[in-house]
Amino acid sequence: MKAAHPVNKIGAIVALFVIAFLALIAYSTLHGPRYRLEACMAYGGRTACKTVSAKSEQSALRSAAEGACADIASGVTDTLRCEQSEPQKVKWLERPK
Numbered sequence: 383m384k385a386a387h388p389v390n391k392i393g394a395i396v397a398l399f400v401i402a403f404l405a406l407i408a409y410s411t412l413h414g415p416r417y418r419l420e421a422c423m424a425y426g427g428r429t430a431c432k433t434v435s436a437k438s439e440q441s442a443l444r445s446a447a448e449g450a451c452a453d454i455a456s457g458v459t460d461t462l463r464c465e466q467s468e469p470q471k472v473k474w475l476e477r478p479k
Contacts, residue, residue: 418476421446425464428454433475443472 417439422431423446432449436442444465451464 416476416478417442418474419443419446420471420473420475421450421469422471423447423450423454423464423467424470425451425454425467426460429470430454431471435476439477443469446472 416435416437418433418435419442420431420433421443422429430450430453432446432453434442434445434449436445447465447469450469451461455461455464
C-alpha cells in the first residue's frame with residue numbers, strides 16, 4: 383500500500399481553505415443587518431430614483447445617491463454637486479430593529 387503523494391495532500395489542503403473562504407464570504411453576504419432603501423435625487427431639472435441594499439445606513443444612502451446622480455448628472459462637477467445635495471425622497475424598505 384502506497385502513501386499519498388505530498389502534492390495530493392497539499393492540493394486537498396488548498397481546496398479546503400478555498401471552500402472555507404468561499405463559505406465565509408457567502409455567510410457574511412447573506413447574513414447580518416441589511417439596510418434597503420429607495421432614494422430619489424433631483425438635479426438640473428431631472429429626477430432619478432435608485433433602490434439599493436447595504437450593511438450600513440450611511441452606505442445605503444450614499445450608494446443610492448451615487449447611482450441616481452449617475453443617471454441625471456453629466457460630468458464630474460455636476461455629479462459631485464448632485465451627490466452632495468439632499469435626496470428628494472427616501473423610502474426605507476428594510477431596516478434592522
